[in-house]
Ligand SMILES: NC(=O)c1ccc[n+]([C@@H]2O[C@H](COP(=O)([O-])OP(=O)(O)OC[C@H]3O[C@@H](n4cnc5c(N)ncnc54)[C@H](O)[C@@H]3O)[C@@H](O)[C@H]2O)c1
């Protein structure tokens with residue numbers, strides 16, 4: 001298997017470092033003038049087994065391509081480069097739902113590149129942890145069980161342990177939806193509402209994730225696994241998370257760097273659209289969407305959530 005990673009942000013670069021333990025890896029980015037240390041992943045020097053290039057056709061000579069681009073940028077990239085990507089195995093790592101099409105990355109790939117094989121790599125993992133070689137477990141999802149097994153083995157290393165599933169829908173929804181809930185958890189902590197409020201948001205957020213995912217055909221056990229609950233726990237509990245930090249800044253009424261990738265903001269809006277289509281109740285995502293758009297204050301949002309009609313758990 002010849003491997004390339006498309007997208008030289010923090011996560012693409014971290015995956016290149018980790019997977020170079022198994023053999024040569026090509027890392028493609030739009031602007032790669034930084035030589036062996038990517039400013040998006042400071043303090044990490046790329047091993048010799050990683051070749052960095054801004055030449056997409058060269059990188060796409062590999063048969064297996066990991067797509068490490070933000071969810072809202074993926075469709076334009078796929079459509080612009082569909083010819084180059086034809087017939088490849090394309091593995092998405094994006095954790096979001098496309099705001100225009102209301103679909104996850106696997107459906108974007110299937111539409112733009114219909115003859116590509118599709119898989120998803122997701123789960124609890126900070127780029128900095130992976131790049132430092134800290135032990136991490138992820139989910140590799142592929143509807144083709146045989147191909148999934150081959151990819152699971154090819155992309156596991158002694159410190160990167162992949163579990164596999166055929167539930168692509170569940171795996172990518174878990175990764176996308178947890179970012180929305182992490183923003184809400186960050187808001188609660190940033191606003192000084194306390195750890196009990198955070199626990200309530202995480203638990204009710206998981207209920208919301210599970211409800212919507214079930215309507216969309218995901219399996220409950222996938223949501224309860226690494227790609228859902230596992231990543232929800234990580235992202236709602238760490239200031240390493242950009243989604244959590246974004247929410248924290250909102251809650252604390254502080255500025256936040258608009259150039260930072262915060263997948264949960266656009267995904268919250270997409271989730272409210274999807275939930276409307278599916279007749280699912282997603283009060284936390286609706287609150288995050290309004291907060292991200294600035295159409296409700298933190299105080300009002302929390303009051304609205306607390307004053308919903310009382311119901312069974
Ligand atoms: N950083 C993490 O810890 C982490 C962990 C797991 C998954 N992810 C997911 O990986 C995805 C990427 O996140 P990241 O942390 O690498 O983000 P990042 O902001 O560090 O990097 C994004 C990269 O995408 C590139 N890019 C944007 N638009 C592009 C386009 N049209 N064509 C080519 N390149 C383009 C940017 O130049 C940048 O290099 C997100 O969906 C994120 O949720 C991130």
Ligand SMILES: O=P(O)(O)OC[C@H](O)CO
Nearest residue numbers: 123124125241242243244
């Ligand atoms: O920094 P975040 O919030 O994008 O989270 C990174 C990863 O998705 C955590 O698994």
